[in-house]
Amino acid sequence: MFAFASSLSLGTAMCSSSSPSTGDAEQTDLADGTFRGVFTGTNDLAGVAELAVTAADRAGATASLRPRAGGTSPYTVSGRVTLNVAGIGPIDVTGTLDLATGAVALSGTAAGAPVSFEGRYEGGVVRGELVTPFGRGPLALTNEELGGVRVHCGTFEGSARGRVGAIVTNTRAAAVFAAADGRAAGGEGTIDGPLVTVTLEPEGSATGTVGAGQLTGSWSFGGGSGAFAATESACSALTPPDAAADAGSDAGPPLVDAGPPGEPETVYTLPSGVDVGHLTVAGGRVVYSVGHVYFTQKRELATVGVDGSTPTTIVPVNDPQASPQHGVAGITVLGARVYWLAGRAGSDVNLWSVASAGGAPTDHGTVHGALNEDYVDGVPLLVNDGASVFMSAYGPSGSAIRSFDGSGSPVATFGGGDELIGQHGIVLDGANLLFGDFTASARSRRRSRARRPRSSRRRATGSSTR
Amino acid sequence: MTNVVVDADAIYFASRETSAAKLWRRPRSGGPIEPVIAAYPGLLRGLTLVGQHLYFVLRPLGGGQQGPAASNLVRVAKTATNGTPTTIGPANLHDVATDGTWVYYGAGAQIRRVRDGS
Numbered sequence: 136m137f138a139f140a141s142s143l144s145l146g147t148a149m150c151s152s153s154s155p156s157t158g159d160a161e162q163t164d165l166a167d168g169t170f171r172g173v174f175t176g177t178n179d180l181a182g183v184a185e186l187a188v189t190a191a192d193r194a195g196a197t198a199s200l201r202p203r204a205g206g207t208s209p210y211t212v213s214g215r216v217t218l219n220v221a222g223i224g225p226i227d228v229t230g231t232l233d234l235a236t237g238a239v240a241l242s243g244t245a246a247g248a249p250v251s252f253e254g255r256y257e258g259g260v261v262r263g264e265l266v267t268p269f270g271r272g273p274l275a276l277t278n279e280e281l282g283g284v285r286v287h288c289g290t291f292e293g294s295a296r297g298r299v300g301a302i303v304t305n306t307r308a309a310a311v312f313a314a315a316d317g318r319a320a321g322g323e324g325t326i327d328g329p330l331v332t333v334t335l336e337p338e339g340s341a342t343g344t345v346g347a348g349q350l351t352g353s354w355s356f357g358g359g360s361g362a363f364a365a366t367e368s369a370c371s372a373l374t375p376p377d378a379a380a381d382a383g384s385d386a387g388p389p390l391v392d393a394g395p396p397g398e399p400e401t402v403y404t405l406p407s408g409v410d411v412g413h414l415t416v417a418g419g420r421v422v423y424s425v426g427h428v429y430f431t432q433k434r435e436l437a438t439v440g441v442d443g444s445t446p447t448t449i450v451p452v453n454d455p456q457a458s459p460q461h462g463v464a465g466i467t468v469l470g471a472r473v474y475w476l477a478g479r480a481g482s483d484v485n486l487w488s489v490a491s492a493g494g495a496p497t498d499h500g501t502v503h504g505a506l507n508e509d510y511v512d513g514v515p516l517l518v519n520d521g522a523s524v525f526m527s528a529y530g531p532s533g534s535a536i537r538s539f540d541g542s543g544s545p546v547a548t549f550g551g552g553d554e555l556i557g558q559h560g561i562v563l564d565g566a567n568l569l570f571g572d573f574t575a576s577a578r579s580r581r582r583s584r585a586r587r588p589r590s591s592r593r594r595a596t597g598s599s600t601r
Numbered sequence: 602m603t604n605v606v607v608d609a610d611a612i613y614f615a616s617r618e619t620s621a622a623k624l625w626r627r628p629r630s631g632g633p634i635e636p637v638i639a640a641y642p643g644l645l646r647g648l649t650l651v652g653q654h655l656y657f658v659l660r661p662l663g664g665g666q667q668g669p670a671a672s673n674l675v676r677v678a679k680t681a682t683n684g685t686p687t688t689i690g691p692a693n694l695h696d697v698a699t700d701g702t703w704v705y706y707g708a709g710a711q712i713r714r715v716r717d718g719s
Contacts, residue, residue, distance in 0.1 A: 400713065
C-alpha cells in the first residue's frame with residue numbers, strides 16, 4: 136500500500152517502460168493536436184480535460200499545425216479541465232510541452248486558488264499530477280490522432296474504493312485511479328481487440344474489456360485488488376458546473392461507505408500546552424488558533440502540515456496589556472491569506488487577516504459588536520467561496536450576515552431588525568449561502584452582495600430550537 | 602440551530618434545545634425533516650461531512666468546567682435515522698475540519714486526525 140503522496144512521482148516518473156515504443160517522428164508528430172483526458176483525485180474528485188497543443192514556432196501559422204519532424208521547440212498548451220465540483224466552471228489552463236525533455240507544465244486558477252499540472256509527454260500520451268484547490272490526483276490524456284479516442288469515467292471497488300478514469304484509443308490505453316483513502320495510481324498500456332491492459336505506476340495493473348461505451352475489468356495496485364466499471368456517459372454526466380450548481384448535484388456515481396474509521400493519530404502537540412482552538416485545513420496545512428481562554432485577552436494563530444511538518448506561528452501571541460484581544464472566533468483561508476474574527480477590548484469584533492506564511496496582521500476594522508462567544512466554539516462563523524469571505528455574526532447587539540471581498544473590504548450586510556435572530560453556522564454549497572438562526576435554517580443566493588434570503592424564516596426548513 | 606453542512610442529497614443541521622442536542626436531515630428533494638441521531642443530552646459542535654459520514658463532537662451535560670476528555674469526536678452515517686454515533690476518541694468541543702479524506706480536530710493541546718475509513 137502506498138500513500139497518496141507517492142502519486143507525486145507520477146508527475147516526474149512518467150511513461151513507464153510498458154509504453155509502446157515510438158519513433159522520433161511519431162513522438163514529434165503526435166505532440167501537437169487535441170488531447171483528451173481523464174482525472175481522478177482525492178476528495179472524490181473526477182474530471183475530464185481537453186487540451187490543444189501547438190508548436191510554439193508555428194503558433195498562429197496557417198500552413199500547417201504539424202511541426203517539422205525532429206523539432207524540439209516548446210509547444211504551447213491551452214485547454215480546460217472540468218471537475219465534478221458544483222459551482223465551479225471549466226478551469227482554463229495554459230502552459231508548455233517541451234519535446235526535448237518531455238516535460239509538460241500547466242497552470243490555471245479555480246475558486247481563486249492556483250491549479251497546476253506537472254507531467255510528461257511520450258508518444259501521444261501525457262500523464263502527470265493535477266493539483267487543484269479541491270484535491271489532487273493523476274491526469275492522463277491522449278492525442279486524438281491516435282484514433283478512436285473513448286473516455287470513460289467510473290468507480291472501483293474491492294479492498295479499496297474510489298474513482299477510475301480511462302482513455303482507450305485504437306492502439307493504446309491509459310488509466311488513472313484515486314481511492315477514497317488517498318491512494319492513487321496511473322499508467323498506460325495497450326489494447327488488443329476489446330482487451331485493455333494497463334501497467335500502473337508506482338506498481339500494479341488493470342485489465343478490462345471495452346465495448347458499447349463501457350469499460351469493465353479488474354485492478355491491482357498498492358497491495359489491493361478488486362473490480363472497476365466505467366462508462367463514457369458517466370464522463371458526460373460530470374457536473375456541468377453552474378447548470379447543476381443550484382441543485383448542489385455532483386453528478387458522478389456516489390462512493391460507497393469508506394468503511395470503519397481508522398485509528399486517530401496525533402498530527403502535532405502544541406508546545407505551549409494550551410488547548411487547540413478553531414481549526415481549518417487548506418493547502419495541505421492545518422491552520423488553527425491557540426485556545427487561550429477569553430479572559431487572558433490573548434490571540435495566537437499557527438499552522439502545521441497535515442503530516443505534522445513545519446509548525447509555523449503566523450500570528451504570535453499578543454501582549455494582553457498593550458493590545459488586549461478576545462479569543463479567535465472563526466478562521467477561513469482565502470487564497471494566500473488567513474482570515475479570522477477576534478474581539479477587542481471594548482467588546483467589538485474585528486476582521487483580521489495575515490499571509491498564510493505569517494507576517495504583519497491586517498486589521499480590516501470592526502465588523503460587528505460583541506459576539507456571544509460561548510456559542511461560537513465549534514461553530515463556523517467564517518466561510519469563503521474563493522472570492523469573498525462571509526461572516527455570520529450573532530451577538531447581544533444584533534445579528535447579521537456580512538460579506539467582504541478578497542481584500543477584506545466590506546461588500547454587503549444582510550440582517551438587522553427582525554430579519555435575523557441569532558444565526559449561527561453558515562455554509563456554502565456553490566450557489567447558496569445557508570445559515571441557521573434560533574428557529575430555522577434558510578438559504579440565500581450567494582452573491583457578492585448579500586440579499587434577503589429566498590426562504591425567509593417564516594418559510595424556513597429547520598425545526599424549532601431553543 | 603448551531604451547525605449546518607450540505608451535500609448533493611440533503612442539508613444536515615444541529616439544533617440545541619434546553620437540555621438536548623439534535624441532528625437533523627432535510628432532503629434537498631423535499632419531504633419531512635428526519636432525526637439523524639436521537640436527542641443527545643448535551644452539546645453538539647464541529648459538524649463536518651466526510652463521504653458518507655457526519656462527524657461531530659458531543660459533550661454530555663453536567664460536570665461544570667470539564668476538561669477536553671469530557672467530550673468526544675463521534676461519527677454517524679449521514680443516512681441514519683435515530684442512529685447511534687460511533688465514538689472515535691476524546692476531542693475538544695470545538696471545530697472539526699476535513700480535507701476530504703482525513704478528519705482533523707483538537708484534543709487538548711494536540712491536533713489529531715482520523716481517516717474516514719480504515
